[in-house]
Amino acid sequence: MEPRYTERSCAPVREVLARVGDKWSLLIVMNLGEGPLRFSELQRTIDGISQRMLTLTLRGLERDGFVQRTVYPTNPPKVEYALTPLGDSLRCPVNALGEWVRENLSAIQDARRDFEGERVEAAE
Amino acid sequence: MEPRYTERSCAPVREVLARVGDKWSLLIVMNLGEGPLRFSELQRTIDGISQRMLTLTLRGLERDGFVQRTVYPTNPPKVEYALTPLGDSLRCPVNALGEWVRENLSAIQDARRDFEGERVEAAE
DNA sequence: CAGCATCCCAACCGATACTG
DNA sequence: CAGTATCGGTTGGGATGCTG
Numbered sequence: 605m606e607p608r609y610t611e612r613s614c615a616p617v618r619e620v621l622a623r624v625g626d627k628w629s630l631l632i633v634m635n636l637g638e639g640p641l642r643f644s645e646l647q648r649t650i651d652g653i654s655q656r657m658l659t660l661t662l663r664g665l666e667r668d669g670f671v672q673r674t675v676y677p678t679n680p681p682k683v684e685y686a687l688t689p690l691g692d693s694l695r696c697p698v699n700a701l702g703e704w705v706r707e708n709l710s711a712i713q714d715a716r717r718d719f720e721g722e723r724v725e726a727a728e
Numbered sequence: 729m730e731p732r733y734t735e736r737s738c739a740p741v742r743e744v745l746a747r748v749g750d751k752w753s754l755l756i757v758m759n760l761g762e763g764p765l766r767f768s769e770l771q772r773t774i775d776g777i778s779q780r781m782l783t784l785t786l787r788g789l790e791r792d793g794f795v796q797r798t799v800y801p802t803n804p805p806k807v808e809y810a811l812t813p814l815g816d817s818l819r820c821p822v823n824a825l826g827e828w829v830r831e832n833l834s835a836i837q838d839a840r841r842d843f844e845g846e847r848v849e850a851a852e
Numbered sequence: 853c854a855g856c857a858t859c860c861c862a863a864c865c866g867a868t869a870c871t872g
Numbered sequence: 873c874a875g876t877a878t879c880g881g882t883t884g885g886g887a888t889g890c891t892g
Contacts, residue, residue: 608759608762608773609755609758609759610775611755611774611775611776614754614755614758616829616830616833616836617754617822617825617826617829618749618751618754618755620825620829620836621745621748621749621754621822621825622746622749622750623749624745624749625742625744625745625746625747625748625749625750626746626749626864627742627864627865630738630741630742630745631733631735631738631742634733634738635732635733638732642873642874643873643874643875644873644874647874649732650735651734651735652735654865654866654867655874655875655876656865656866656867656875656876656877657864657865657866658874658875659874659875659876660864660865666843667839667840667843668836668839668840669835669836669838669839669840669842669843675874678873679873680873680874681872681873681874681875682873682874683873683874683875690832690835690836690839693828693832694828694832696828697821697824697825697827697828698741698745698825700821700824700825701741701744701745701821701822701824701825702741703821704817704818704820704821705740705741705744706740708814708817708818709740711793711814712744712792712793712814714793715791715792715793715814716791716792716793718793719790719791719793750884751884751885766853766854767853767854767855768853768854771854778885778886778887779854779855779856780855780856780857780885780886780887781884781885781886782854782855783854783855783856784884784885799854802853803853804853804854804892805853805854805855805892806853806854807853807854807855
């Protein structure tokens, strides 16, 4: 049993948190949770994402085994993205964290207000 | 009831994920989970963190109400950092995600190997 | 001891243009 | 349709030096 939390022990957890915490991954995973979508459908569904970031984020999710990419060799090409069982199972702890955020969001926002307030006060 | 996940609905969750998913926050929160530590103790405990990043990350955690900063006006000064009840309660869903990562880490690593393998194969 | 200020490099990300 | 390539602005983060 290790007595404290090390970079080694935390790094894999942090990597997953960083992936899901990046700008677009969460949105993609959650929207794919409703069912498979093709590239253009994702782009329409997720407001404001660029083609570049959609591609890059999907590649990252695919690389980690969260998303399955399926190409239908039609003309024009059709590519469908779906959550893998691994990606789907990730939704559970992520939803738990989402629940925690919803329950504590006002406390966080209050803390931010207080923090800014004290900074102003200290500056006077 | 909204039919799909929007930027608006995901943003607060993503913000918390991004904070905890950044390079150092998780390490700080987890180590403070064992009890309060002062600045220099944190820096010794967390291998490789720079003074600058320790300060910045602590400020961020303090701003969101996860960490309480207490200054003892001695000479030389002593500053102690501790988790707030809010910060402590965050450990629960984060640990759940940590548990998920431990259970699925090998699957993730396999996926990465496969992904790289297929890229090499495709390049041949 | 516990920081803040500065410099600097690397990664992230958006916009745009081009392609099988 | 589903990408890739390139450019440029913004942010993240390490190294160093200075201070109450």
